[in-house]
Amino acid sequence: MPSIIILILLSALHLAWAVPAQKRAVNPTVVIPKPEATVGGSMGPNNIDTFNRIFFALPPAGPLRLKPPQPIKTSQGTIQATSVAKSYPQFLLSTDEKDVPSSVISKLFNILMFQEIINSGEDCLTLDVRRPSKIKADAKLPVVVWIFGGGFEQGATKRYDGSNFVTNSVELDMPVVFVTMNHRLGGFGFLPGTEILKDGTGVVDHRFALQWVAENIAVSGGDPSKVDFWYHHELRQHCACKFSRRHKRQAIYDTVVKSAGCSGVSDTLACLCELDYTKFLNAANSVPGIMGYNSVAESYLPRPDGTVLTASLEQLVIQGKYASVPFIIGGQEDEGTIFAIYQNNVTTTEHIVDYLQSLYVFDPLRQQITDFVATYRNIQEDGSPFRTGSLYNWYPQYKRLAAILGDLSFTLIRRAFLDYAQKAKPDVPS
Template identity: 30%
Template sequence: MYWIIYPSLFTLFGTASSSASTILTSNTPFVDLDHGVFIGISINNTEAYLGIPYVKQPIGDLRYRQPEPNDPYEGVYNATEFGPICPQVLEAVPSDGQEGTDEAALIDLLESKFSSPTTAVAEDCLRLNIWVPKGTSKRDSLPIVVWLHPGAFVSGTSSSYDGGIIVERSVSNGQPIIFVSLNYRLAAFGFLPGQEAQKANITNLGLRDQRQALRWLQQHIGSFGGDPSRVTLWGMNSGSISVALQMLSNGGNTEGLFSGAVMQSGFPLPLNTYAQLQSTYDAYISAANCSDSLDTLDCIRQAPLQTLLTAMDLIPPEALTEGWEVIVDGEFIPEQPTTLLTQGTVARIPYIIADTDDEGTETALFLTTLETDEAVEIWLATQALPGVSDAEIAQILELYPNDPIQGSPFDTGTTNQVFPHFKQLAAIEGDLEFQGLLSKLYKDLPGIGAGTSTDLLNLYGPGELTDYLINFVALGNPNNGTGLFWPQWNATSPQILTVANESEPLSIIDDSFREKGMNLLMSLLLKNPQ
C-alpha cells in the first residue's frame, strides 16, 4: 500500500407535511436545503441523512439520459431510511466445490459485515447518504470522504456500508470528518455500449452519475457542516476504478470537485471501446423486443422495467468482448486510460493506492477449466493478454511457474492449491490486474488468503487502516505524528506500508517484490491493450 502527492505531474423520499414541526423534536437533526427541510436520524455519536436524491431520477423519459440537476427542494423530506437499490446483475460467486471452506469463509465474513438493510430495487435509486458528527454546524467546515461502492459496475449498493463507523472513529481521534456514500446506475442501465449509445452521448452513465453527485456536494455539503474544497474520493474494486477514471476524465481537470483520492484493489486498465461491444447492445435490444423499432433507444426507454431486467440478465456481465463495462467512448473517457496516464493527463492531487497480497485468488476460482499447461497458454494468448507472442508467454511462465510454493496465496507453501493451476493463475491475475501493496490481513483464510475485500474488514472495523484513512482525508497525508510513519512513495525510495495479522501488524517494506514479473506483465498489457 502506498501513498503519493502528485503536485506537478502527470429511503424513500416524499414531500411530507406542510410544517416541519409535525415531525421535528428538540433532538431531531435536520438540514435546510433550498426551500426544503431534510429530517435525519441520530445514531450514537453521529447524525445520518439517508436516501437524499442528488439528481432528477432516471425514470420515464429520463431513463437512458445523462443525469440532470434537481429542481430546488421544497417541503419536508424524511431522510431516515436508505433509498432503493439500483437495478443490477447479481454477480456469480466462484466456487471450488468445497462448501464451508475456502472462499465461503470470506463470503460469510463479508456478508455479515456488509449486508444491505434494504432489498427494494427501483430505478429512482440515484440517492446519497451523509453521516456527520453529532452537533456539527455549518461553521465547522469539516473534510469529507466520498465512498464509491464495489461490484464490478454491475452490482452493489451504498446502503451496505455503514459510514457511521468511520465518522465515530474520526471523532474519537479528534479529527472529525463527514462520510458520504452514493448509488450510481449499474449494468445495462449505467453502462450501455454501442454506437447508438455513443451517438446519443449516454455512455458510462454510472460515472456521469458519480460526477453529478460530486457537483451536488459542492452546492449543498456546506449546509451539513462540510468544506467543499476538501473532498476525498475513496473506492474499492469498481469503486476504485471509478475514482481513477474521475481523475483521468475532463483532461485531468477535477473542476474543484475533489482534492484527494484513495484507490483499493482497482486501477485504470485498458478498456473495450463502445464499438467493440456493439454485440452487447444488439443482444440487449433484441431480448427487449426492440430490434424492429425505428428508434431502439426510445423503445427501451418505454419498455417495462421487468422486460429490461430479464434482457439484461441474458448477457454475461463480465467477458472479454461482451457485457456491461466501462468503455472508451471518446468523450467522458476519450482514450485508453493507460494512454492518458502515459500522457500525464491526470488530476494533480494526493492519492493512496492499496492492494491485498492475494488479489488474484478469487478471480482464479473462475478458471477451474484450465487444467493443462496448454490451456493456461491459450488463456494468456486469448483472454489475459490478447496478441501476446509465444516467446512472451514463455517469459511469463518462467516468472510465474506452476509451482504452488511460488503461487498465490503467497507464502503458504504447498497448501491452498485448489485445482492444479490455481496458485499459478492467481499469481498472474493478481500481478496483472492489481499493483501496489499491501494488506496481508486474513492471510489464514483457507484457499484465498488475503484476497480482495479483506482489508475492508479493517477499514470498517474500525482498525489501523481507518486511522490512516481519516488522517489522509483530514490532512492530505496519512500521518498525524503518531504511530508508524508511512513514507511517501517515490521512484528513488519506493517504500510501502504493509498490514498483517501478526504481533507486529504494521511495517514498511521496499516495493520490489516480484518486480521482474510485474514489469513484464505491465509492459505486455501496454503493448496489447484489450
C-alpha cells in the same frame, strides 16, 4: 402502617420531580440549497447524525433510462432521510443461456419479488451522509466521498454505512463528514455501443453526486474545498478495458438488444428504454459478468466517449490531464482470488495460455503469453492466496491463475498509473 406507605410514596414522588427529565435527542435537520429541501435525519449510535437516501438527480427510469442524469429543478419540500436507500439493480450472475445453472439462478435473482427483497430498483441516484452530532453548520470539516467498488456491476451505499469511520475520526480528534453515493450499474449505467456512447451515464452519475456535495455539504458542517475522493477498484476498472479483447462495445450492445427482443426495430435504444424493468434487467445481464468465467474481462466499463472521458484513463494520465492533487493508491494482495473461482476447467498451463489469449490480450504471439505464464511457478505452494502452502488450491491451476489475474488487474495497473503520474506531474505527491 398506611400512613407510612403514603409517606414513602410521597417521598418517591418528590424524588421523581427533583430529578430533571432526560432530554430526548432531537433528530438532526439541515436545509440544503440545491435542490431546495429540508432534510430530516436520525441520530445513530455514538452520536453520529445519519441522513439516508437523499436524491441528487431524478430517477433514471422510463424515458430517462440510459440517459444522462437529469437535475431536480423543483423544491423537494421536507424529506425524511431515515429509510435505507435502494441499491441499483445488481448484475449478480449472467442470464446467458449457454451457462444453464448460472442463467436459471440469475433469472430468479432478477424477478421483481427478489429485487424488492434485496431493495433494489431504478429510483436510486441517492447519497447517504454521516457526520458527528451537534456540530455547527460552519464547522468546515473535511469531507470523505466514498465510491464503492464491484466491477461497475454490483455494490450499494448500504454496504458502507460510514458511521464507524466517523466515530473513529472523532476519537482521533480529526472529525470528518462521510458521504457515499449510489450510481447506475451494469447495463443500466455502462451499456456500450455507438447508439449510447456519447452519454457516459454511469460516470456522469458520479459527477452529479460530486456536484451535489460541492453545492450542499457546507450546511452539514463539511468544507467543499476539502473533499477527498476514495475509490474502491475504480482505477483498475477504468483501465481494465485495455486488456479485454473479446468484449467489443458494439457486440455487447447488440447482444443486449437481441436478448430484449429489440433487434427488428429502427430505434433500438428507445426500445430498451420502453421495456419493463425485469425484462430490461434480464437483457442487460445476458452478457458475461465479472462473477463468471470471463471474470475481469468485463462487459461493462467506463469507456472513452469523447465528452466525459475524452480518452482512456491511462492516456489522460500520461498526458497530465487530471487534477494536480496528491493521491494514494494501494491494493489487496490476494484480490485475484475471487475472480479465479469460476474457471475450474483451466487445469493445465496450456489452458491458462488459451484462456488469457482468448479474453485478455490484444493479438499477441502465443509464445509471448506462454513465456509470461512461465514466470509463475506451477506448484501448489505458490500462487494466491500467497503464503498458504498447499491450501486453497480449489482446482488445478487455481492459485496460479488467481495470481495472474490479480497482477494483471490490480498490481500492474497500480504500478503503471504511479509510473505515468510521476512522469507527468513529478511535483505532485503520489
